[in-house]
Amino acid sequence: MQHIIDRFISYVTVDTESDPNSEATPSTAKQWDLANQLVEELKQIGLEDVTIDDNAYIMATVPSNVDFEVPTIGFISHFDTSPDFTGANVKPQIVENYDGKDIVLNKDLNIVLSPSYFEDLLLYKGQTLITTDGTTLLGADDKAGITEIVSAMEHLIKNPDIKHGKIRIGFTPDEEIGRGAHKFDVAKFGADYAYTMDGSQIGELEYENFNAAGVKLIFKGKSVHPGYAKGKMINSMLLANKFISKLPKKEVPEKTTGYEGFFHVNHLQGSIEETEVQLIIRDHSMKKYKERKKLIEKMVKKFNKKYAAKFGEDIVVAEINDQYFNMKEKVEPVMHIVHIAEQAMKDLGIKPLIKAIRGGTDGSQLSYMGLPCPNIFAGGHNFHGKYEYVPVESMVKATEVIVRIAELTAQRAEK
Structure with missing residues (x-):
């Protein structure tokens, strides 16, 4: 668990706030700081075909370790954070064995994370929480997702006895300003389908989202x-x-x-x-x-x-x-990919919470680009603000879900 905490903190302390007023990709130069850090880390862990393009889109591969044909699956997260609240100088706080009471985020500013207002906190009594210090967002959206994907790939590489097909991972900039999939090369990615690790509460599994328009x-x-x-x-x-x-x-x-x-x-x-x-x-x-x-x-x-x-x-x-647009139209013809994720959660003792996203995700755009892409929980809560937090146990479980999906996909193909 400490390994995941350390990895997550190494990501959230890098400022990657995106900018909707910029026409560049990535929209802020500082997103390159974490992007380049991730590329080096993926290489060190042992992933293959690690690439980063001129727009900071990262892709890498864990090769198949079976001698039969398995669909290539992908896992995708974004490394930018929302411009709704500052992501500079994030100072994570770790709350061990959470007692179900108020958490003082910042005594001087009287900023309190309270279960009387944020009732979901009570779901995680006894667990380890990572919070903000009340002056920034945390960045669990979606650096928790990145943490989980990297940790899962590292686990698969270190444990070759876990049988799986070819796995592709992708990390994108500018998701928070609606451009995360705009320059994603689906053909280069080469997956049959993928999952974004960008949901919230443990157990979330989503394949429906809003249709969305902007009006000026x-x-x-x-x-x-x-x-x-x-x-x-x-x-x-x-x-x-x-x-x-x-x-x-x-x-x-x-x-x-x-x-x-x-x-x-x-x-x-x-x-x-x-x-x-x-x-x-x-x-x-x-x-x-x-x-x-x-x-x-x-x-x-x-x-x-x-x-x-x-x-x-x-x-x-x-x-x-x-x-x-609502990705439901593109995912329903291949609903087995949702069923695999659902089974993975059940196998790990997680109750699947299948519901519609009241928002959007890279997966909605990617689904319309030819890459069906449901969304799985990353574990964080209260995104885009100073009350954001993530239970470490949820990140651990999300990591295990990724590994189990890879394993189930291979088992299904072998039958």
Whole structure:
């Protein structure tokens, strides 16, 4: 267990925050620091065909050790962390034999990780937790996944008695800004199917995710001296606020769960003359997803019609872009890959939690690129913020799941 703790800490203490405003890949130069570190580590462990391309995509191989044909499987994680909260100067704290009570992350700042608010903590009473110090995120999303994949490959190499086919691993940049799979070379990877190790709670197994779109709205206005503005001024900020108020009030992240979709306003900046609003659209149902996009278009047309005479041109301009789609459509034809993962968990005494992702994953994009790719738990909780933590025992179990999937895949092929 200490080996996994040490490996994980060596990853999370490297700042790899990605940047949505950068057009480069990776979006931040500092992602190269961990990428290069990983390449050297994979070589030292004994993986073969270790490569890193010009965009920092890492691939490597553990060769088959059986004399019969086995599907090539892959395991994928991302090494960037979310720009939602700082990932610089991460100082992990280790809580041994967690007693089920409040954890003081930072006494000076009065930051407390409490089971009264984060009830999932009670699932891990008696276990070893790794937390933040309350000033940064932790980076378990998805450096826990990387830790587990590297540790599993090391175990397979050191234990050749465990029979398996060819295994490919891949580590990507910029997943947190929606680009993790954009430049992933599926043909080069050469796997029949893969698993992303990017879920949360122990037991999670996911092959459904949101359909997703990003929306940018530009509201235009007319600035006039406020003392003489009657009938003349058009305040774009107030227009934007009015538009937002017309969205379904109960269909927001904080009021939805399960398969319920939502509209989420995540950026607003403006002046009298111009205001920009950014929002995201999410829904598991393709039908409802399309209806949500049509609602935005309908609202935009209504606003423009209302202000056409007064403003003389469109007063709001909308840009709607699809981001990713529900991978269920691509995974269902090969459901045996989900069943293998499910069996692996059961064999290890883990209760599978098969559910839909209320978000996205590299796997959703990769599935549409020809690489069916369900998602498996990595163990962390409260991603993208100062309350993030990961139970070490969950990382150990995830490592064992990877090994067992490799073993089951070979056994299935031999029959």
